Amino acid sequence: MDAPALPVTLESPESWQVAGPRLRTATEESTWVRWLLVGSTLLFLTLVLFVPLAAIFAEALRKGWEAYFASFDNANFWAAVRLTFLATGISVPANLIFGVAASWAIAKFDFRGKSLLITLIDLPFAVSPVVSGLIYVLLFGMTGWLGPWLATNDIQIIFAVPGIVLATIFVTFPFVARELIPLMQEQGSEEEQAAISLGANGWQTFFRVTLPNVKWALLYGVILSTARAMGEFGAVSVVSGHIRGKTNTLPLHIEVLYNEYNFVAAFAVASLLTLLALVTLVLKTTLEWRIQRDLEEASRSV
């Protein structure tokens, strides 16, 4: 063994640099390995993402644009659109208010049961959507806990719009809070303390300091829960009752069309949901960039 094989010498950094290229650095792979990795990633993405996405539009347009647009000329379709927007329109603001309140409490205050609250917020992520639907059937169904009481008072919750809204709220529950908590924790409560010591009351502090600091993350959470609310299938399917033109949301309407051999219409409606998802994706990416900046600013100021 030749001892000075490594040209690294303490006295001259230049010689180390000159000799450098002869050694392969740890992060540099040979060309074929790089192409193999990039290629297999692209292949995988093509197979599981791009091809199915393209297939939706190809199937929807298989019989031409006329057949595509004819799919939307249907009373049950518009009823499904209205119901989907109604469920989204109620569940998203509800989760917005809850999400802000919960993450504010968690990030800015210390109290007993805080970790329990965090766990509860994550619960809808962990529970299968079908189970989330069944929870409401067990609670509000005729054989459930509250069913008989609801029936005597003529209140219909499951197999009607309220049940669908409740199920949607449940599955979109964590999105806003989960986005806000890390950012708020990172930001700390110094700015709020400063505001209060300068004489601001609670609401002023909240609206002028806390809320502006998290606005991008909040919007991000809202967009995510909107997307999920519109696309939710499992939980809504369980509580819907599948009454055409009444309790079918867009995803359920797609299932009905598909099951009736109406493949063009099924994929046409699916393409609408896909377009909504793509819009969401663009908004989401833009916001991610903004949130990143907010986070960097927060950590710089610490």
Next chain:
Amino acid sequence: MKSISSFSAFTLLLALLPLVGGCGSSTAANKSGAPAAASSASGSKTPVTLLNVSYDPTRELYEEFNSDFAKHYQEETGTPVTIEQSHGGAGKQARAVIDGLKADVVTLAIAYDIDQIAELTGLFPKDWQKRLDNNSCPYTSTIVFLVRAGNPKQIKDWDDLVRDGVEVITPNPKTSGGARYNYLGAWGYALKKFGNDEQKARDFVKKLYEHVPVLGSGARDSTTTFVQREQGDVLITWENEALLALKELGAEKFEIVVPSVSILAEPPVTVVDKNAAAHGAQEVAEAYLKYLYSPAGQRLAAKHFYRPSLKEQADPEDLKRFAEIEMFNVDEVFGGWPEAQAKHFNDGGIFDVIQEEIASSK
């Protein structure tokens, strides 16, 4: 720069919130507007809405039947009727009615599911099946096989389903009425073949389910698995469902195979008295079911591939599509639905045990 982009994004937020909220309020406005418009159109009589909770393959039948009945009823009585439909596996649908889905009439695959509703909710009397002719079955059907064109696996009878390399598609008997007929059809065939040897019948059915790669939730679910996703070699299904698949998807792609013996499927109907009475729809609901037995209803049933209970009412051309087939019924071979259900399909029944055995042997 920062102020411009944050301003634009913030206006986005402002634009988004009223949009989301606005959709809700516009729907609410629609809702309150709808009854007003409807009542002005009806004149003297108040319109009635009927909810028919049905099983999976009846979608096309009831779509046509409903508009036909609505026209007929308005001509007869002057009352406008809107009929709402819900479809799914029969067991699942019965469960939904038990859990509080406000069905005015149920038109399900098997009597047992309707018995369950009567038993658990008391919404209508337990002897409901005596209220209409032919055990409250306006139409019947049977179980046949659907195979791919040219019958590449040469499937001719129940025996061929358990041959090596044959994949069988059938739904889950727990949620689907049709699937229970499929199961009992196979069992009945095996009893006949093996001289009423219960153990051999059980082995045959177990072997059959070893050939099933996936259990769908309802008949239609399994049909799309077979025809659209092209899984499996043979689909065990309702005769009406098989004939409809041929019509919808092309007779050149599939063939129907009629087994040597099959089971008579009797899908019954009944009014859910208390639900219908609660919103004044009892009369309409009864007229609706009676209309199924009328010449018009029977003709429509035959047109949509159900065997009409009053053959003379149907179009003879439609009747030609039904093959001559030797059939046994649930009462003769299994002692009626309550017994068949308890023995085979309830929790811990033979189907569950078979499924466990198959799962543990894999």
